[in-house]
Amino acid sequence: MQFLPPSCVGRILRFAPVSFLLLFSASTPCAAAETIWHIKAVHPEGRLLDVKALDADGRVYDVKAIEVDGNRHIMDIKAIKNGERLPVKVIVSDEKYAPVKAIAPDGTILDIKALTSKGEKLDVKGVARNGSIIHIKVVNTDGKLYGVKALSPTGQLHDVKGVKMLANEIEAKVAGVSVAAHVKALPQVETRE
Incomplete structure (x- = not known):
């Protein structure tokens, strides 16, 4: 059996904590940088309406698009209920x-609504x-449709x-609820008529 000389053992022990930290940090996922976008409906008169999730008791929760690490190509839309x-x-x-709805882990459905100033x-x-x-739209009481948009903190x-x-x-x-499609925020596409 061959042993390392004491001078080598000292060097190895001196660099072991640094090596361990480098190895540990390379194998540990880092928290992704997130930017939170607001979800709004655009009224034909130019006003923005808040889009929110409502539970059965009428409590109101935010609905947001989540940009992760600068990826704006396809962003998840989430309702934020108590964090x-x-x-x-x-x-x-x-x-x-x-219907467009939020789904709690226990299968409870929350309505997604646009709230007017009235x-x-x-x-x-x-x-x-x-x-x-x-195509996801707000349906007003007259049956007219309003666009639904994600609005970034910088106005995109x-x-x-x-x-x-x-x-x-x-x-x-999802939690026992049958889903027809995933709701996402996507870059606007120019259409030609």
Whole structure:
């Protein structure tokens, strides 16, 4: 059996803590930098309406888009209830317009609504589909549709859309709830008419 000379052992022990820290930090995931975007509906008169999640008791919670590490190409939309991030999804339904809801871990559904200055709570729905994209709009009491946008702290706008990954009607089940599409914030796309 061969032993290291004492001078080598001293050097190894001197650098062991540094080596351990480098190895540990390389294998430990770092917290990702996040930027929180606001979710708003755009009224035809130019006003912005807050989009919020409401529970069965009428309590109101924020709905936000979350940019992670500068990735603005596809951002998750979450309802923030008591610090917990709840997924926002287009729910499977037979209604004319597909409901957009937040889903708690126990399967409880929270409504997603646009709130007017007059206290009205307007539905947020999936109103049309083009391929794998579901267009999400606010439906006012007259049936008119308002766009739903993600607004960054620096004033950038993204569209809020439902995204389907599968051809099936049921995209996934979240806490036992059948989901038709995932709700995401996407860069605005120029359309030509």
